[in-house]
Amino acid sequence: MQAGTQSKEKSGWAWQKSLPLLGVSMGILLIIGPFMAGLVRSLLLWVADDPQVSLANYAWLFTDRRIQTAAINSLICGTGAMSISLVLGTSLAWIVSRTNVPGREIFKTLNLIPFFFSPYVGAIGWIFLVAPYSGLMQTTTATLFGGPVEGPNIYSLAGVIWILSLFYTPYVYLFVISPLQRMDAAFEDAARVHGAGFWTTVRLITLPLLQPGLLSAALIVFVTSAGLFDVPLALTATKGIRTMPTEVFALVRYPSDLGRAAAFGIFITAVTVALTLWQRAHLAKRRYEIVSGKGYKPRVIELRRSGKIIALTIEIIFLLTSVVLPVLALILVALSPLWTGKFNPANATLANFNYVLFEYSLTRQAIMNSLFLAVTGATIGVMISGLQSYYLVRVRSVFKSFVDALLALPLGIPGIVLSLFFLIFAIRTPLYGTLAILLIAYIARFFPFATRTITAMLSAIHPELEESARANGASWGQTMRMILLPLLRPALIAAWIMLFIIFIRELGASILLYASGTETISIAMLLLSENSVGYVAALALIQLVLLLIGFSLFRLTRAPVVQ
Amino acid sequence: MQGQGQPESFVTISGVTKKFGDFTALDALSFSVREGGTLALLGPSGCGKTTMLRCLAGLETPESGFISIAGKVVFDSAKGINLNPEERGLGVVFQSYAVWPHMSVVENVEFPLRVRGISKEERRARAMEILEIVGLGQYAQRSATQLSGGQQQRVALARALVHKPALVLFDEALSNLDAALREHMRLELKALQDKLGFTALYVTHDQGEALGLAETIILMNAGRIDTSGLARDVFMNHRTSFAALFFGLNVIEADKLPGMTGTKFIGFQREHAHLSSVTDSAAQNGDLIVPGRIATRSFQGLVDEYAIDLAEGVSIRVLDGQGQFSPGDQVHVRIKAGNLFRLND
Numbered sequence: 001m002q003a004g005t006q007s008k009e010k011s012g013w014a015w016q017k018s019l020p021l022l023g024v025s026m027g028i029l030l031i032i033g034p035f036m037a038g039l040v041r042s043l044l045l046w047v048a049d050d051p052q053v054s055l056a057n058y059a060w061l062f063t064d065r066r067i068q069t070a071a072i073n074s075l076i077c078g079t080g081a082m083s084i085s086l087v088l089g090t091s092l093a094w095i096v097s098r099t100n101v102p103g104r105e106i107f108k109t110l111n112l113i114p115f116f117f118s119p120y121v122g123a124i125g126w127i128f129l130v131a132p133y134s135g136l137m138q139t140t141t142a143t144l145f146g147g148p149v150e151g152p153n154i155y156s157l158a159g160v161i162w163i164l165s166l167f168y169t170p171y172v173y174l175f176v177i178s179p180l181q182r183m184d185a186a187f188e189d190a191a192r193v194h195g196a197g198f199w200t201t202v203r204l205i206t207l208p209l210l211q212p213g214l215l216s217a218a219l220i221v222f223v224t225s226a227g228l229f230d231v232p233l234a235l236t237a238t239k240g241i242r243t244m245p246t247e248v249f250a251l252v253r254y255p256s257d258l259g260r261a262a263a264f265g266i267f268i269t270a271v272t273v274a275l276t277l278w279q280r281a282h283l284a285k286r287r288y289e290i291v292s293g294k295g296y297k298p299r300v301i302e303l304r305r306s307g308k309i310i311a312l313t314i315e316i317i318f319l320l321t322s323v324v325l326p327v328l329a330l331i332l333v334a335l336s337p338l339w340t341g342k343f344n345p346a347n348a349t350l351a352n353f354n355y356v357l358f359e360y361s362l363t364r365q366a367i368m369n370s371l372f373l374a375v376t377g378a379t380i381g382v383m384i385s386g387l388q389s390y391y392l393v394r395v396r397s398v399f400k401s402f403v404d405a406l407l408a409l410p411l412g413i414p415g416i417v418l419s420l421f422f423l424i425f426a427i428r429t430p431l432y433g434t435l436a437i438l439l440i441a442y443i444a445r446f447f448p449f450a451t452r453t454i455t456a457m458l459s460a461i462h463p464e465l466e467e468s469a470r471a472n473g474a475s476w477g478q479t480m481r482m483i484l485l486p487l488l489r490p491a492l493i494a495a496w497i498m499l500f501i502i503f504i505r506e507l508g509a510s511i512l513l514y515a516s517g518t519e520t521i522s523i524a525m526l527l528l529s530e531n532s533v534g535y536v537a538a539l540a541l542i543q544l545v546l547l548l549i550g551f552s553l554f555r556l557t558r559a560p561v562v563q
Numbered sequence: 564m565q566g567q568g569q570p571e572s573f574v575t576i577s578g579v580t581k582k583f584g585d586f587t588a589l590d591a592l593s594f595s596v597r598e599g600g601t602l603a604l605l606g607p608s609g610c611g612k613t614t615m616l617r618c619l620a621g622l623e624t625p626e627s628g629f630i631s632i633a634g635k636v637v638f639d640s641a642k643g644i645n646l647n648p649e650e651r652g653l654g655v656v657f658q659s660y661a662v663w664p665h666m667s668v669v670e671n672v673e674f675p676l677r678v679r680g681i682s683k684e685e686r687r688a689r690a691m692e693i694l695e696i697v698g699l700g701q702y703a704q705r706s707a708t709q710l711s712g713g714q715q716q717r718v719a720l721a722r723a724l725v726h727k728p729a730l731v732l733f734d735e736a737l738s739n740l741d742a743a744l745r746e747h748m749r750l751e752l753k754a755l756q757d758k759l760g761f762t763a764l765y766v767t768h769d770q771g772e773a774l775g776l777a778e779t780i781i782l783m784n785a786g787r788i789d790t791s792g793l794a795r796d797v798f799m800n801h802r803t804s805f806a807a808l809f810f811g812l813n814v815i816e817a818d819k820l821p822g823m824t825g826t827k828f829i830g831f832q833r834e835h836a837h838l839s840s841v842t843d844s845a846a847q848n849g850d851l852i853v854p855g856r857i858a859t860r861s862f863q864g865l866v867d868e869y870a871i872d873l874a875e876g877v878s879i880r881v882l883d884g885q886g887q888f889s890p891g892d893q894v895h896v897r898i899k900a901g902n903l904f905r906l907n908d
């Protein structure tokens with residue numbers, strides 16, 4: 001009896017210690033493993049079939065003009081997208097949280113939709129909209145005004161910035177809307193009564209108080225848009241304009257030089273890690289509370305008629321350009337048997353949908369693959385992340401803040417760089433060309449999103465709830481099963497849906513790792529984009545429907561999108 | 564109280580009505596303050612004190628009414644005048660202090676001068692001068708987040724005074740401080756006002772704070788003025804049962820007491836009831852004498868507080884220093900005629 005209880009206690013203790021550590025070690029392995037593979041590969045040079053350790057790849061990196069051009073282009077894209085989405089995202093958040101614009105509650109949700117849509121699909125939609133000669137805008141204006149009005153060229157860095165800004169505006173919006181809503185109104189009131197006008201108050205009080213959120217958002221938007229593969233691929237790669245991620249792709253493909261590609265990947269990783277660490281240190285210094293219990297909720301500003309019109313115009317233009325117009329273009333293209341730049345309702349057909357869903361084996365397989373990857377990946381990802389969150393919140397350890405920083409690193413590393421490292425790691429193993437390697441790369445790149453969501457909720461659950469179960473005789477396993485998991489369920493579901501959405505649309509992490517038979521939806525769109533736009537549009541819409549389902553389910557969980 | 568024409572009226576509020584949806588927070592409120600005077604808006608939570616202060620500051624827009632400050636009309640619904648908060652030239656100490664966390668102490672304090680375009684040297688000098696006065700000179704370079712509650716409040720005070728506003732508004736200026744600090748700050752505020760000569764309007768739910776700070780008091784009840792007058796008068800002479808209850812008096816329906824006619828309620832201070840076990844020989848004509856039974860007794864320092872059930876099923880509270888009664892004792896309660904307030908509502 002005595003021995004029995006003791007061993008039960010012991011094994012409970014063992015699980016309690018080892019399971020969270022398992023989650024943490026898997027996370028660390030998923031980061032360090034591919035990174036080491038990339039680092040080693042970048043230091044190797046084959047001289048007549050003989051590998052030698054050398055810095056030649058790095059030397060090349062810092063002298064090659066192509067790399068410099070790509071770096072500058074990425075810098076332009078990142079800075080441009082960051083600036084526009086900072087202005088747009090902050091304005092939108094301010095409009096819906098601080099003014100009486102009509103429909104503000106609906107806009108609060110609608111503004112989030114682009115966050116769940118795929119920038120790649122957005123880029124394709126915009127090509128259909130404004131491509132020279134064949135874009136809907138050109139053909140429509142040609143009919144209306146007797147000659148096409150050529151808009152700005154979408155196949156340019158400006159086009160890339162435009163698409164990235166639309167899709168990353170919700171990031172900024174999410175980061176600032178909550179402080180804007182909760183900020184003690186007295187901070188702004190105090191400025192007004194002591195002599196500052198409205199704009200002076202915005203400049204000297206509101207924006208500085210939002211600075212931590214703005215800085216986090218700026219960094220995420222900068223790093224993600226500089227490292228995003230899909231949009232430059234769709235818009236500028238064929239025009240010979242490359243950014244860092246498309247350059248990495250080119251280095252792997254034409255001609256293949258994994259050593260140089262790895263060196264480039266390590267360099268990109270080093271830069272993003274440095275930026276992330278700098279931001280962590282900076283934010284740690286300015287963590288002040290802008291919410292005081294006693295204050296009033298911020299005043300809703302009564303807009304005058306002109307103000308309402310301006311606010312509504314900004315809202316509507318944003319939603320039109322980021323969602324409505326590109327989706328409309330996709331629908332028209334998908335319904336046309338042969339796309340000529342004009343939609344003829346008489347010829348409308350569902351043939352494209354029928355073909356990609358049921359007849360064409362590539363697309364059918366791609367849809368199945370994407371669903372499999374999203375469901376399996378989200379499930380495994382949430383399991384690993386849940387264990388990590390338990391470690392980060394509940395386990396006492398001196399390494400915690402280090403582990404926390406380490407596990408957040410993939411957030412900044414471009415998907416194509418991480419998958420390059422996985423490619424190097426797996427190329428000579430049976431893993432290469434399987435769905436498993438895609439699955440591993442997806443999880444490695446995106447588990448931090450889930451960990452953040454779950455950690456935020458777990459921190460809000462008081463440990464006494466579990467302790468009282470333990471005190472009442474429940475084992476650790478029982479406590480987890482009967483107390484903690486049910487309490488955490490909303491966060492687990494939200495994290496699962498978040499990963500599902502990301503995996504359904506993922507392209508950058510797949511492009512180097514897919515093989516014949518393991519194409520995903522986004523890959524299939526890419527493969528078909530040259531010749532069959534109708535299939536591409538149909539496939540894009542099917543992907544959007546999956547994302548929209550995910551988005552609706554996510555809203556039902558009422559989970560905040562960003563912590 | 565239609566003070567528009569009164570020469571000595573420095574701040575004039577006339578017929579100010581403020582609604583939140585269907586709820587009337589201020590109901591045609593009118594009062595005035597003389598130049599250099601101090602007025603306290605006193606009342607229970609939710610009676611509209613802060614709303615009145617915010618209307619004065621321009622942070623809320625009333626539905627109707629007229630407000631002028633230092634001879635300048637800042638709000639007039641009839642003429643469509645509504646000055647922005649920054650155009651009213653006030654100083655305000657907020658209940659939550661609203662000390663900006665992204666600025667140092669001295670940056671907080673010089674803000675009103677900064678937005679008035681005053682040169683860097685001059686505003687630094689003036690901010691330091693006022694910081695010395697509130698006793699925070701050595702904290703000037705600190706980040707505002709590193710201050711205690713009392714220190715933050717001094718920063719808020721310095722910020723409200725640095726640009727020498729003619730009128731300073733205080734929302735629950737002292738309520739967040741502990742008792743000792745509150746007393747200290749109260750004296751300091753009075754000294755500051757003597758020195759700088761601003762007109763002050765205090766908003767508070769604490770009678771001690773109102774009495775200690777203000778020469779005139781307006782007691783508010785549900786968006787209206789219940790009683791107003793000199794502080795001492797409002798505190799000593801009660802005319803409404805609301806005021807009597809607010810100041811902690813016993814209030815009893817007159818028809819439940821012997822010989823009390825011509826009024827609806829009778830009020831008296833807890834200190835003014837005299838307890839005795841036999842009929843009080845000192846009783847004089849007009850005194851109220853009622854029998855009762857001691858229900859509870861609690862120790863309150865120098866005196867005991869008794870809860871006493873009167874014969875008619877009415878309960879009162881009495882403070883008495885003699886200490887010879889225990890629960891269950893039958894007593895006679897006597898209140899001198901001069902200490903009885905006839906309350907007409």
Ligand SMILES: Nc1ncnc2c1ncn2[C@@H]1O[C@H](COP(=O)(O)OP(=O)(O)OP(=O)(O)O)[C@@H](O)[C@H]1O
Pocket residue numbers: 583588606607608609610611612613614615767768
């Ligand atoms: N923005 C608002 N919207 C709706 N109702 C409000 C608003 N501001 C105040 N009120 C209501 O108006 C009434 C008066 O509020 P006010 O803040 O002026 O009270 P107060 O006298 O300052 O109370 P306290 O002593 O608690 O600070 C309250 O019932 C409050 O709920």
Ligand SMILES: [Mg+2]
Pocket residue numbers: 612613614734
């Ligand atoms: Mg108040």
